[in-house]
Amino acid sequence: MLLFLIALVAGLALRTAAIPRDAECDLKAACVVEMLPFITFTEAAPAETEQVLSIAVLGDEPFGARRGWALDSMASEARSVRITQVSSVEQIRESGQTFDAVFIALSGAARVRQALNHFSESGTLPIGESDRFCEQGGMVCLRKASNRIQLGINQKAAERAGLKISSKLLALVTVVDTEQSGRNES
Numbered sequence: 001m002l003l004f005l006i007a008l009v010a011g012l013a014l015r016t017a018a019i020p021r022d023a024e025c026d027l028k029a030a031c032v033v034e035m036l037p038f039i040t041f042t043e044a045a046p047a048e049t050e051q052v053l054s055i056a057v058l059g060d061e062p063f064g065a066r067r068g069w070a071l072d073s074m075a076s077e078a079r080s081v082r083i084t085q086v087s088s089v090e091q092i093r094e095s096g097q098t099f100d101a102v103f104i105a106l107s108g109a110a111r112v113r114q115a116l117n118h119f120s121e122s123g124t125l126p127i128g129e130s131d132r133f134c135e136q137g138g139m140v141c142l143r144k145a146s147n148r149i150q151l152g153i154n155q156k157a158a159e160r161a162g163l164k165i166s167s168k169l170l171a172l173v174t175v176v177d178t179e180q181s182g183r184n185e186s
Contacts (some may be wrong), residue, residue, distance in 0.1 A: 024149065028142045031151060032101065032127060033081060035140070038169035039158075041100060041123055053081045056092065056099040058115055059106035089118045101125040104138065112136065121161050134176035139163070141176070152176045 036053055084099070086092055092099075102124055104115050112130065116137040119126045126138045133141040134154040139161070141152040151173045158165050 027149065028129075031142065032103070032140075035151075035169055036101060036125075038166035039125060040164040040166075041125075041162075051080070053101075054084065054097075054099045055081060056084045056086050056097075056102040058086050058089070058092070058102050058104050059111070089115050092118070098122075099124050101127055104128045104133075109136075119161075120157070123162055125158070125161075125163060150174055 032055065033053070084097070086095075086097075102115070102119060104112060104126055105128075106112050106115060112128070112133075113136065116126055120137060125140060127140040127142065128138045129142055130136075131143055133143065134152045134157070137154070137157050139154050139158045141150075141154075143150055143152065152175075153165060153170065153173050154176045155165055155170065156177070
């Protein structure tokens with residue numbers, strides 16, 4: 001699986017201008033599923049007790065008709081994947097549902113901040129695509145940089161939420177230091 005993740009991260013570095021949006025979405029989705037086994041969730045998070053990886057897509061569906069992300073047919077560490085579309089943080093609160101990861105696809109900085117505040121200590125891994133997602137407190141960001149897809153991880157935010165990210169995964173990604181982000185952006 002580590003070799004697949006290395007190949008996947010290398011594939012994400014491909015120039016996105018040359019690949020269709022559908023292929024870009026598939027790469028991002030596969031990356032999400034393949035990186036989850038390299039994250040140790042808190043005892044309160046569902047990943048440790050269930051055989052199903054539960055991923056929420058919060059907000060505007062970023063993948064359109066490709067909602068399944070091709071994840072329905074993927075398995076990670078012999079676990080199936082369940083995708084749930086939710087429109088708001090309030091819907092999650094009211095339902096009482098918990099998720100291993102949440103892909104935050106909300107428009108508007110205030111809505112993203114609200115979602116990040118909700119998930120900051122929940123043991124759920126927030127994933128996003130906006131340029132400054134990790135700097136705002138998100139834990140994993142799949143963003144475009146110079147016509148490439150770059151995977152960034154905010155390790156300190158993950159640690160504050162009780163999540164442990166494997167050093168094997170950290171060696172493959174850009175680690176975002178939120179304490180340095182205001183002074184030395186890269």
